[in-house]
Amino acid sequence: MSALPTGAKSKRNDVLLLLLGFAALAAVGVAAAWQLQRSAELNEQITRALLYKTDLIHLLSLVQDAETGQRGFLLSDDERYLRPYEVAIGEIDEALAGVVARADDRGVKRDRIETLKAALKVKLNELSETIALERAGKREEARSIVISDRGREAMNALRGVVGLIMARQDEILAGRVASAKLNDQRLLAIMVLGLLIAGALAWASQAVLRKQARSLAEARTELAHANEGLEAAVSERTAELTAANQEIQRFAYIVSHDLRAPLVNVMGFTSELDAARRTLKDQIDRLDDEESRRVTTEARQAIEEDLPEAIGFIRSSTAKMDRLINAILRLSREGRRDIRPESVSIEKVVEAIADTMYQQIEAADAAIEVKPGLPAIVTDRLSIEQIFQNLIENAVKYLDRSRPGRVVVSGRRVGALVEYEIEDNGRGIAPQDHERVFELFRRAGAQDQPGEGLGLAFVRASVRRLGGTIRLTSEAGQGSTFHLSFPAVLKSQSEGLAA
Amino acid sequence: MSQNSNQRSVVIVMIEDDEGHARLIEKNVRRAGVNNEIRHFADGTSALAFLKSTETTANGPLLILLDLNLPDMTGIDILGDIKKHDRLKRAPVIVLTTTDDKVEIQRCYDLGCNVYITKPVDYDTFATAIRQLGLFLSVMQVPDA
Numbered sequence: 001m002s003a004l005p006t007g008a009k010s011k012r013n014d015v016l017l018l019l020l021g022f023a024a025l026a027a028v029g030v031a032a033a034w035q036l037q038r039s040a041e042l043n044e045q046i047t048r049a050l051l052y053k054t055d056l057i058h059l060l061s062l063v064q065d066a067e068t069g070q071r072g073f074l075l076s077d078d079e080r081y082l083r084p085y086e087v088a089i090g091e092i093d094e095a096l097a098g099v100v101a102r103a104d105d106r107g108v109k110r111d112r113i114e115t116l117k118a119a120l121k122v123k124l125n126e127l128s129e130t131i132a133l134e135r136a137g138k139r140e141e142a143r144s145i146v147i148s149d150r151g152r153e154a155m156n157a158l159r160g161v162v163g164l165i166m167a168r169q170d171e172i173l174a175g176r177v178a179s180a181k182l183n184d185q186r187l188l189a190i191m192v193l194g195l196l197i198a199g200a201l202a203w204a205s206q207a208v209l210r211k212q213a214r215s216l217a218e219a220r221t222e223l224a225h226a227n228e229g230l231e232a233a234v235s236e237r238t239a240e241l242t243a244a245n246q247e248i249q250r251f252a253y254i255v256s257h258d259l260r261a262p263l264v265n266v267m268g269f270t271s272e273l274d275a276a277r278r279t280l281k282d283q284i285d286r287l288d289d290e291e292s293r294r295v296t297t298e299a300r301q302a303i304e305e306d307l308p309e310a311i312g313f314i315r316s317s318t319a320k321m322d323r324l325i326n327a328i329l330r331l332s333r334e335g336r337r338d339i340r341p342e343s344v345s346i347e348k349v350v351e352a353i354a355d356t357m358y359q360q361i362e363a364a365d366a367a368i369e370v371k372p373g374l375p376a377i378v379t380d381r382l383s384i385e386q387i388f389q390n391l392i393e394n395a396v397k398y399l400d401r402s403r404p405g406r407v408v409v410s411g412r413r414v415g416a417l418v419e420y421e422i423e424d425n426g427r428g429i430a431p432q433d434h435e436r437v438f439e440l441f442r443r444a445g446a447q448d449q450p451g452e453g454l455g456l457a458f459v460r461a462s463v464r465r466l467g468g469t470i471r472l473t474s475e476a477g478q479g480s481t482f483h484l485s486f487p488a489v490l491k492s493q494s495e496g497l498a499a
Numbered sequence: 500m501s502q503n504s505n506q507r508s509v510v511i512v513m514i515e516d517d518e519g520h521a522r523l524i525e526k527n528v529r530r531a532g533v534n535n536e537i538r539h540f541a542d543g544t545s546a547l548a549f550l551k552s553t554e555t556t557a558n559g560p561l562l563i564l565l566d567l568n569l570p571d572m573t574g575i576d577i578l579g580d581i582k583k584h585d586r587l588k589r590a591p592v593i594v595l596t597t598t599d600d601k602v603e604i605q606r607c608y609d610l611g612c613n614v615y616i617t618k619p620v621d622y623d624t625f626a627t628a629i630r631q632l633g634l635f636l637s638v639m640q641v642p643d644a
Contacts, residue, residue: 253600257568260597264618264625265519271622272526322621333600 014208021201028194035187042180049173052099052106053166059095060162062088063123067155070127074134074142082131089124096120107172108165116161122154245335252332256325263318263325270314277307320452324441327454331440331461339380339465341490346420347374349385350409353392360396366405368392374420375413378489383462388422390455391482395424397449400477418488425479434472445476466490509641511537513564514546514577515595520618524564524595527626531633535562543572547580556586560641565612567596567603575606582611589642593632 069085072078096117103113126145133142145151281303284295347370354361354368361368377384392407399405403425411420429437433444440457463470467487474480511528515521521539528537540546549555550563563581567574574594581587591613598604599617607615616632619625 257597261517261520261568264597264622265517265523267622268523268625269519271626272523319621 119157126151371410399426423481428476429474527629528633531630561590
């Protein structure tokens with residue numbers, strides 16, 4: 001688990017790297033879009049320059065057409081030859097307007113346009129003048145105008161200026177084409193860069209994924225190891241506890257046996273002592289009056305009162321000690337008993353206990369009530385029966401005689417546990433005794449009932465053996481409730497603490 | 500005890516570490532009218548040494564009263580030892596002990612113990628039991644060792 005912080009750090013780095021990669025890709029995309037836009041603009045400009053050139057050529061060709069028409073008409077004096085002139089004249093104004101209108105946009109100097117316009121005007125005037133003269137039959141005058149070179153010069157000027165404008169357009173075109181080429185190269189570079197970044201990203205992503213998958217697998221393996229270790233530790237601990245528990249059981253067993261042996265002597269020789277006393281007493285009783293008077297009252301009292309009293313105390317004490325030792329033996333023997341889990345209906349158990357206790361319940365003017373919905377349990381039948389037997393007996397035994405007794409057994413299933421409550425309205429247990437009552441040989445409250453203080457100690461030991469817990473809530477004078485909680489299904493005995 | 504049928508009277512070997520118990524047992528056996536010699540041993544080692552001595556085996560029939568809780572070895576070990584011994588195995592063994600554990604009782608009978616008696620703590624019961632044992636001993640046939 002110590003790998004976690006560095007793992008988190010490298011993960012953060014991975015994410016950062018990926019984010020950077022995506023940012024770079026986005027930047028490349030934006031750059032490419034911008035370049036494309038620019039490329040389109042350049043192309044547009046190139047197209048416009050070309051169109052302008054076409055327009056100029058068109059204008060020039062119109063003028064030439066007009067001139068051709070004029071020449072033909074002058075030569076033939078046939079109106080039919082004038083046809084090209086008329087067509088051209090009809091279109092020239094429009095063509096000129098187009099060229100003039102886009103002059104600024106095409107970077108054509110205004111004086112050039114003026115020159116163009118002037119030359120055109122001179123040329124058109126020359127043409128219309130000569131045609132008018134020809135129509136008027138003044139052919140010679142018309143020819144002299146033609147020969148005067150006025151028209152030719154105007155035409156030359158026109159060609160010259162158109163040539164200049166065209167050259168300017170070619171210049172612009174060359175610049176734009178170079179730009180477009182550069183632009184395309186840049187676009188290509190950007191595309192290649194984009195592809196490279198995308199490739200790198202894809203590679204980085206799969207590397208990150210693989211790394212994560214690997215670390216995940218490692219973590220899983222580690223976890224599995226840890227789990228195994230944990231299980232081993234738990235079973236080791238359980239084994240230790242079981243061993244310790246068995247040791248305690250054996251210890252209790254041996255101690256109680258060793259305590260029993262001297263007790264046999266105490267009781268035995270007390271009886272021998274009593275027998276000896278009786279012999280003496282018989283002897284004294286058989287004395288006649290004369291002899292009897294010689295026996296002191298102290299001696300008589302010793303034999304008739306003091307010795308029996310002392311012997312009586314020794315007997316009652318040893319009897320009590322014997323009961324206590326038997327209790328310890330019973331506890332330790334119960335701890336050594338095998339636990340055999342089986343399904344037990346607590347409802348039936350409680351009913352059976354209530355039946356066997358009919359006499360006591362009647363005597364105490366009490367009732368035992370089983371709340372519906374008492375869950376069944378899989379556990380050791382004998383142990384659970386003894387637990388309920390002890391608790392219900394206690395409840396009936398310590399009822400408050402001043403009111404009708406009521407013992408309520410309820411229960412419910414809570415997840416993997418079952419909980420039972422045994423509630424009475426008896427005399428209750430003072431708060432300072434809540435823990436004490438579970439201790440061996442300890443009792444609480446008025447000592448007006450027979451008992452050795454074993455029941456609850458036994459109950460708690462049994463509850464623990466069944467993997468459960470027992471808790472007490474009580475208010476002196478109001479009643480007590482014992483809360484039991486057990487696993488709903490007890491594992492087999494080999495896993496028990498004191499198998 | 501078998502005095503009528505046997506030339507040599509039966510010796511009761513009592514293996515009991517508690518002097519008090521030994522004395523109480525002896526008293527009550529005597530009260531039942533048993534007058535045989537009682538040899539008392541307080542530990543297993545000396546008891547086994549006595550039982551296995553040639554002198555003892557040559558000296559006629561034995562009856563063994565055995566306590567299970569001994570300081571140097573358990574009565575179970577002694578019982579096993581006796582029942583594996585060529586001549587001793589026929590001697591009746593009465594286990595007289597404080598243990599009333601079922602497993603222990605079973606083990607003793609498995610090993611060949613003849614009677615298992617739990618010492619009652621209550622003396623009246625104890626005395627009665629021992630006296631009845633004494634009566635039982637007085638009618639019991641013991642094989643020659």
